[in-house]
Amino acid sequence: MSPHAEPAGHARVWWKEAVFYQVYPASFKDSNGDGWGDIPGLLEKISYIASLGVDVVWLSPMFESPQLDMGYDISDYEVVDPSYGTVEDVERLIKACHDNGMKIILDLVVNHTSDQHAWFKDSRSSNDNPKRDWYFWRPARYDEDGNRLPPTNYRSYFAGGTWTWDEHTQEYYLHLYDKSQPDLNWENEDCRKAIYDSAMRFWLNKGIDGFRVDTVNKYSKVTSFPDAPITEPNTFIQPAAQFWCNGPRIHEFIREMNTEVLSKYTTYDGQPVVTVGELSLTPEPSGVLPYVSARQKELDMVFQFDITHLGQGNGFQDKYDFAPWQLPEMKEIVRKWQTFIEGTDGWTTVFNENHDNGRSVSRFADDSPEWRVQSAKMLALWLVTQTGTLFLYQGQEIGMINAPRSWPIEEYKDVEATGHYAEAVRLAVNGSDPTRKERILNGLQLMARDHARLPFQWDATHNAGFSTGRPWMRVHDLYKEINAASQEEDPDSVLSFYKRALKLRKEHRDVLVYGAFELLDLENLNTFMFRKHYQDRTILVVLNFTAVNQKAPESDDMGLLMSSYPKVLPNVLQPFEGRVYASY
Structure with a gap:
């Protein structure tokens, strides 16, 4: 495109x-x-x-x-x-x-x-409760020495396993997160x-x-x-x-x-x-x-x-x-x-x-x-x-x-x-x-x-x-x-x-919200520049991600819409300065 x-x-x-x-x-x-x-x-x-x-x-x-x-x-x-x-x-x-x-x-x-939700309390109350299948329950596995193992070897988000043993019903339940957050069975x-x-x-x-x-x-x-x-x-x-x-x-x-x-x-x-x-x-x-x-x-x-x-x-x-x-x-x-x-x-x-x-x-x-x-x-x-x-x-x-x-x-x-x-x-x-x-x-x-x-x-x-x-x-x-x-x-x-930046976004919504994105100068380690295009309108965004001055791009044919500094220097992007130019 x-x-x-x-x-x-x-x-x-x-x-x-x-x-x-x-x-x-x-x-x-x-x-x-x-x-x-x-x-x-x-x-x-x-x-x-x-x-x-x-x-x-x-x-x-x-x-x-x-x-x-x-x-x-x-x-x-x-x-x-x-x-x-x-x-x-x-x-x-x-x-x-x-x-x-x-x-x-x-x-x-x-x-x-939560494991405190009434649905889960019902589900864990007995193996034949009508809500048993609203969560994932599975029997234990055992290794060759007879040690009980969970149904799978999955790791959870919170640095542990995904199965917790329920002593009352003698099965494991599944939780991708904490053991207090049993997964609902969408099936x-x-x-x-x-x-x-x-x-x-x-x-x-x-x-x-x-x-x-x-x-x-x-x-x-x-x-x-x-x-x-x-x-x-x-x-x-x-x-x-x-x-x-x-x-x-x-x-x-x-x-x-x-x-x-x-x-x-x-x-x-x-x-x-x-x-x-x-x-x-x-x-x-x-x-x-x-x-x-x-x-x-x-x-x-x-x-x-x-x-x-x-x-x-x-x-x-x-x-x-x-x-x-x-x-x-x-x-x-x-x-x-x-x-x-x-x-x-x-x-x-x-x-x-x-x-x-x-x-x-x-x-x-x-x-x-x-x-x-x-x-x-x-x-x-x-x-x-x-x-x-x-x-x-x-x-x-x-x-x-x-x-x-x-x-x-x-x-x-x-x-x-x-x-x-x-x-x-x-x-x-x-x-x-x-x-x-x-x-x-x-x-x-x-x-x-x-x-x-x-x-x-x-x-x-x-x-x-x-x-x-x-x-x-x-x-x-x-x-x-x-x-x-x-x-x-x-x-x-x-x-x-x-507040000003959000106002700018609304005033130029055609280009900023809906515009096509064009990345410039990918390999530059210091500045992030891109253009936005919408029909015959173009906006140029220039961002200095460093704490030292960087060279500003040529923008003579564009008007400055906004800078993060109160005073813009010619040809120089000041530390952590961002600028938005427009050509309409």
Whole structure:
């Protein structure tokens, strides 16, 4: 396809041009002083969110939960966890978003439930319970010495096996994540119908505008459950995503979800509801397109995670074993997912932060006091100029950064981080990998999920204005320097810049949201440059990813739309400067 051609088949739909803002409720705003963010606290800040220029609030799980995995272990889909508030609070939130011209989507977590969910309690109560088959139960295996073994040798996401023995019914149950998160059996039609009623229709009937669909490509397993090939000879458990990711019935299940439920609902203003799926372990565009092709009627768009996996080691076991990277690797990732929709009826997403990753300024630029503001502004321009639907994560708009490296491992709360670190200590102590503890700690200091979960830094008062009580996670040491209140009235702040950048994206939506992407100068290790084309219009984006001056490209025939610096120097890109030029 010619770089000057308009992408084909991309019908104008509201969610393509929308900017989504993810709220992680435990860490956003606490209203009652218990140190845990809640829905009433979020309601207090709705006008702040609206002032950013975003269109949709994505609320991460606030359902009833034991909170062993921060609400992704749901014990009742139809109840709000008391730590967050009530169903009535969420109803007020839905109305407040709509009254402020914003839509709201919730997390749909239906690959698994908590082991405290009534469905699983029934399922494990006896081998012949009607809900027994709503989860995956399998008998034990035994080795030649009579030792009990799990049904397969699969490794879970959280640095352990995927099967847990149930003493009461004398069988194992499957969990891809923590043992407290048993996987639902989508092969069972009654189970699927219950999911549709409890997790989806219950909230759609209250007026939400769609879902972010958690772990969307893991519902269909290879139910013969063969053993995985041994690729890690030092351990029994082995990577086995080929047996539970993008499984044989996955597209059938998602189409049914769409046909039976989603297609029957509209947003508060009469538009189609929106879905965005979390699509992990699908590295090739040919595997992603069937999920997002409009004619397939499955999902509207998905998150593909190559960009947030940059710097992660290979496979589950080495996720936090940091792998140094260079700028051309990032460019290739961006080009891959910017261009895969060209000539198709699919769509893509743009993001570099969420609740599962370290902060982008710390990972992709420079979070030192000297350069963190410029880094955050440059990354803002990198995001808002890319084709697709834009997703921002709370605190990104004020340039929040990772927890300091000086914090001890005890400050890390996440079940994944603690699991990987405990495994690393074990392997270091037994001598099989002597330096692993130091390597994994380094990786966690850069990429752990905890960094995104630090309390939002509202102001310079006690606990950053997040809570009057002791926060559930330690507040960042630099909250007095990095907070929303100090940036609200400062025209040179990261917050003010984000507002201008989002306005720019809307004003030039034809080129920025829908335009064709053309990468320039791939091998350059210091600058990232690309053009966007829409009909006869072109935008040039130039980004300096270093802390030293770089040569600016020739742009005499183009007008400067925006720079991350107040004063632009001729022929020179200043440290972490981003510029956007236009030729109309």
